[in-house]
Amino acid sequence: MAIAVSKARRLAEDHLLRNANGDYSPDPDAARFPEWQGGAQPQVTSIVAAFKAYAKEAELGARTVKKWGPIIDRLVVHVGRDDLSAVTRTKMIDWKSDLLAQGLSSRSVRDGYIAAAKATLEYALGQDWIKTNPAASIKIRVKKKSRTREKGFTLAEAITILKATLAKPSAQTSRETAAARRWIPWICAYTGARVNEITSLVPDDIRTLAGVPVFRIQAENTKTDEYRIVPINDHLIEQGLLDYVKSRGSQPLFYDPARSRGGTDANPHWQKVGERLAEWIRKLGIPKGVQPNHGWRHRFSSAAMDAGMDERIQNIIQGHAPANEARAYGDLWPQTAQRELQKLPRYEVGAPLVRRMPRLGRQLSKKTRTGNSRTR
Template identity: 35%
Template sequence: MPLKMASPMKRKGSSLHQFRKRIPADLIGKVDGIDLQIPIGESFVTKRLSAKTDTIVMSLQTRDPSEARRRHTVVTAYLDSVWDGIRFGPARLNHKQVVALSGEVYRDLLTTFGDDPVSPDLWQSVMMDVASAQAGNILFIGTQEERRLAALERRYGYLVDRVLSRHALRIDRDSRERLLLESTRSLTQATFQLLKHAESDFTPDPEANRFPAFAPPERKAAPLPEPAPLPTTSLTGLVDAWWIEAKATGRKPSTYESYRNTMLKFVKHLGHDDASKVTPEDVIAFKDARLAEINPRNGKPISPKTVKGSDLAGLKVVFDWAVTNRKMATNPATDVTLKLGKERRTRPKGFTDAEAATILRHARDHRRGKERPTTFAAKRWVPWLCAYTGARVGEIAQLRKQDVRQEAERWIIHISPDAGTVKTDEARDVPLHLDLIDEGFIEFVKASKAGPLFLIPAQDGDVLGPLQGVKNRLGEFVREVVDDPRVQPNHGWRHRFKSVCRDMGVDPGVRDAIQGHAARTVADEYGEVSITAKAIAIDKLPRYVIK
């Protein structure tokens, strides 16, 4: 009678086929802490084994019997390789095998982005990230080489894990370090090639064939050192890995900074950096701890709105990405939320007539002390520009001289993400109110040097850091004369502008276009709001009377 081979089965209550197979008897109790990256179709399922695990049970994620049998065979082969790796200990790779596997890192990146490489800026940024990691730029105490390996592991270790999982390989520490360093070299090569693609140069990489075919190492039963568990996925590493993809899809650096800061707080709260150990209870405890935390800037508890909209939202996004990319089995933050009560409003969100006039007078009368000329200029002109455009303070603070132009005797400012950052990532033109011309803004622009009017970029050309500093200074400047905590010192202008437009009968679609707000309905998306329509609306706004 022939032996009956293991085959897919169905679980009661589910139409999907299931894989179920016991761990070999000689390995029971020896798999504690082992991470599996099990291939299912075109993706991977992550499982962490414990000392009590005796059976591998999982969905094959298909209803097709023939596809289920194929997947069952692939999973069985993968697990057999893992069991052999545990029996014989972690393998040592020779140099040729290391280079071969690093070639898979190269090809993975070219396969994912080769046909649609997004933009040259992205790959120049990735090159800088790789160089920073190779330089060992990480908050870690150790030698230069230890810092370098730690930085590379945190940022690119997941690429190595993906390749090792594909071959069901467990390797020793020395092999991993060599593979990590070699993979960084192939990552640099791939990034350079993708940069050429983004610049419309699809000339084949002359060095693409330097990677040999991979031949698995021979298994030799000499398990002297105890097999070390596969590297864990770090929480901070998840944010960096998420950002590589998010950057390519247009997410903003400010979002990355917010999520990264949240994850650093979460790691500090947990006391560890291991994503596989995070539970929903950990996220709930973090939420409660944040709500009890005092903001050192104002001495008040952290806002529930901040905890929900920033902390919990950031964790959910990063963990969702990790689950999708098989780095975590589940999202521990999925069901954790915070119900916000209705915000008490005891005054309008925008500045009152008296407050607006006070701020503009304060800006006009301001005299420069020891501050930078750009900071002085920001205090003088940004409030006035916000008052007559309703723009976000950051959009105005990052204006450049070339963003101010004249068309048909009308002065216009061009608000563009090219200057720094715009929330909608869409440029727009806003005509200037004649009061700004009479105040002398155009004379100021003409006398200014080329480049940003109100900030000094960092040495590497970055404006986001300096921009935040200018926004902080402007907030403090307004608080010198309007100290009511119920109105935001910078954002109050956007609310006021909307109110004034309503009073003057400005068409809702036109005022939204001036301020860069999204269309309210599908119908509003048809057609364009012309400069003429915006100019007519701007001219309806009354001049501020400053005594």
């Protein structure tokens, strides 16, 4: 070992001396070293393998992987072989045309098929597995849907749904299904939340912070991957929501895992709850021009505008992504959100109108009073 070190030092000194004397020719002794092979990244040629690598690095959600995986398989079939180099711009244009000819909507092709291919090929480009992304400039013109009515429920539709939630369920209806019908429309009406943010709730998500009962909506169940706190409306508490939560122990509020047919990350139990609730609402006579669950989200926004709710606070309550970096600063405290939510009208299903709830600062001293002046 000592001899080898001494020899290496002597060769290095000889090389430096030659450089010092103006000789910069290649070192004749360098040939004794093997060529460096380390650090080279394995070359991926498979389209499917590229998608799997992209999904892993980007940490795509299980539902996205389930949706996009078969799309990538269809791309392989169209191309003719599982080879990244076989995907050309011409092939992509032909694939787009074939999908549209099969009757798929322009929106589905653009937001599903082309989006999956484009993202996968862009990842492959970044890994230097391909030289260009043949899907990068593929465009699909999507006609804007014409609107024939409000996006949210009308007051009459809202009352129809909320009245139905109070009806006695049939003996064949499970406790969890009955609870979903009883409570989820009311919660959505008073929070503007996405339905699956509510169907996934467990008792631990209902807490009291700064003296305010709140829903803690978990990040993994939101569209923005950010948790948020939403105060529980007094009207929900008066109707007994917290008692129902307590009765569930540690069980999810709106489904029984033991009674479910093996939910997965791609098909969670709580997602099915939302789908079945939508089917039930449709049967109440709610027209197809409004989404049966998402209609509450739009109606909440309309009610918030009408009540003069602070727009930034409303967006945080509903889980909208901030419009810019400045809007992302700060935390919404429970008492601040509660102050704004108290501006919203209360739904009184026994009467044709909705009554205003007390405004903070104007009515707080009258603790026994819950409803005030009537609105339109």
